[in-house]
Amino acid sequence: MLKFNYKESLLIFVRGLLMGSADIIPGISGGTIAIVTGIYERLLHSISKINFTFLKPLIKGNFSRFKTKLFEEVDFQLFIPLLLGISIAMLTLSKVVSYALEFHPAVTYSFLLGLILASAYVFFNKLSGVNLKNILLAFVGFICAIIFVSLNPIEGNHTLPVIFFSGFVAICALILPGISGSFILLLLGQYEFMLNALHQFKFPEIITFIAGAIIGLLGFSRVVNYLLEHHEEVTMAFFIGVMIGTLKIPFNHVTSSIVLTIPDIVSCLICAFVGILIIVILEKKL
Numbered sequence: 282m283l284k285f286n287y288k289e290s291l292l293i294f295v296r297g298l299l300m301g302s303a304d305i306i307p308g309i310s311g312g313t314i315a316i317v318t319g320i321y322e323r324l325l326h327s328i329s330k331i332n333f334t335f336l337k338p339l340i341k342g343n344f345s346r347f348k349t350k351l352f353e354e355v356d357f358q359l360f361i362p363l364l365l366g367i368s369i370a371m372l373t374l375s376k377v378v379s380y381a382l383e384f385h386p387a388v389t390y391s392f393l394l395g396l397i398l399a400s401a402y403v404f405f406n407k408l409s410g411v412n413l414k415n416i417l418l419a420f421v422g423f424i425c426a427i428i429f430v431s432l433n434p435i436e437g438n439h440t441l442p443v444i445f446f447s448g449f450v451a452i453c454a455l456i457l458p459g460i461s462g463s464f465i466l467l468l469l470g471q472y473e474f475m476l477n478a479l480h481q482f483k484f485p486e487i488i489t490f491i492a493g494a495i496i497g498l499l500g501f502s503r504v505v506n507y508l509l510e511h512h513e514e515v516t517m518a519f520f521i522g523v524m525i526g527t528l529k530i531p532f533n534h535v536t537s538s539i540v541l542t543i544p545d546i547v548s549c550l551i552c553a554f555v556g557i558l559i560i561v562i563l564e565k566k567l
Contacts (some may be wrong), residue, residue: 286358289358290358290361290362291362293320293358293359293362293363293366294362294363294365294366295366296314296315296318296320296363296366297362297363297364297365297366297367297368297369297370298366298367298369298370299314299318299366299370299563300314300315300363300366300367300370301366301367301368301369301370301371301374302370302374302378303396304367304371304461304462304463305370305371305374305375305378305463305476306378306382306393306461306463309393309396309397309400309461310457310458310460310461310462311367311462312456312457312458312460313396313397313400313458313524314400314563315458316400316403316404316407316458317400317403317560317563317564318563318564319564320359320363321458322509323356323359324359324363325456325502325505325506325509326506327355327356327359327360328498328499328502328506329502329503329506330354331354331355331499332354333354334350334354335347335350335351335353335354335355337350338350371479372479375476375479375480376480379476386534386535386538387534387535387538387539387545387548387549388548388549388552389552390530390531390532390534390535390538391531391535391548391549391550391552391553391556392552392553392555392556393530393531393556394528394531394532394535394553394556395552395553395554395555395556395557395558395559395560396556396557396559396560397524397527397528397531398528398553398556398557399556399557399559399560399561400458400524400560401521401524401525403560403564404458404517404520404521404524405521407517408514408517408518408521409514414514414515414518415514415515415518416518418515418516418518418519418522419518419519419521419522419525420522421519421522422518422519422520422521422522422523422524422525422526423522423523423525423526424522424526425522425523425526426460426522426523426524426525426526426527426529427526427529429460429526429527430464430526430527430529430530431529432468433468434467434468434469434470439471439474439486441485441486441489443469443471444471444475444486444489444490444493445489445490445492445493446469446493447465447466447469447471447475447490447493448489448490448491448492448493448494448497449493449494449496449497450465450469450497451463451465451466451469451494451497452493452494452495452497452498452501453465453497453501456498456501456502456505457505457520457523458520458523458524460523460527461527461530464527464530474486475490478490535549
């Protein structure tokens with residue numbers, strides 16, 4: 282029988298809320314929040330070890346063996362509170378994020394800029410040292426991110442196969458720190474459509490997107506898990522470069538939205554500082 286540690290489950294739920302909130306905003310990823318809050322490696326390992334071997338005894342009608350294998354293979358104590366937190370955040374905060382991005386873009390993206398800057402510094406502190414290999418990989422990550430965020434959005438249709446593919450690709454935000462799933466959806470022309478689908482509870486589109494995301498997550502997690510197990514230093518250095526490169530997104534939005542008055546500049550600086558402070562608190566407390 283599954284037994285929950287309620288204090289641990291609550292903390293995981295809070296992490297899920299934060300990850301779900303981050304995934305809604307174009308420019309920051311849930312994977313970044315997962316690392317900052319100290320749950321990333323457990324999440325990655327738990328996802329990558331799901332091989333569906335528990336289905337074999339189920340097909341044979343051996344329900345006792347199925348139950349045993351299921352609980353051995355799937356970390357329900359992690360997935361249930363985490364997915365619950367992510368789902369609640371996405372369903373409840375999507376309207377708030379849409380409003381903030383539309384009516385207060387400068388301060389919203391300043392806050393985002395602070396989040397990413399502080400997260401990159403947290404990642405940097407996880408490196409054992411600075412060497413030529415780490416610098417080169419960080420530079421490669423930076424260049425890749427600059428190229429990626431400079432792409433122009435495409436005009437995509439909203440058929441179910443396209444939505445499935447969008448979920449498959451965008452889920453990398455949960456695995457790759459610095460890569461924003463929301464920004465990927467922007468590039469694919471699906472961001473506003475999926476936000477509206479969440480607002481209006483369009484279940485066929487939502488379920489199709491989730492199905493694509495699950496399949497993408499199960500496959501991609503194994504790749505990243507291998508890299509972190511065998512090449513952790515250079516992988517983290519690459520992530521740092523990617524995060525610094527993606528700063529172009531909030532920076533461009535801030536500079537294009539802000540009116541150069543002292544009150545506006547001060548407001549943006551305060552919001553950026555609040556973003557930095559939140560990451561510092563998360564790293565210390567969670």
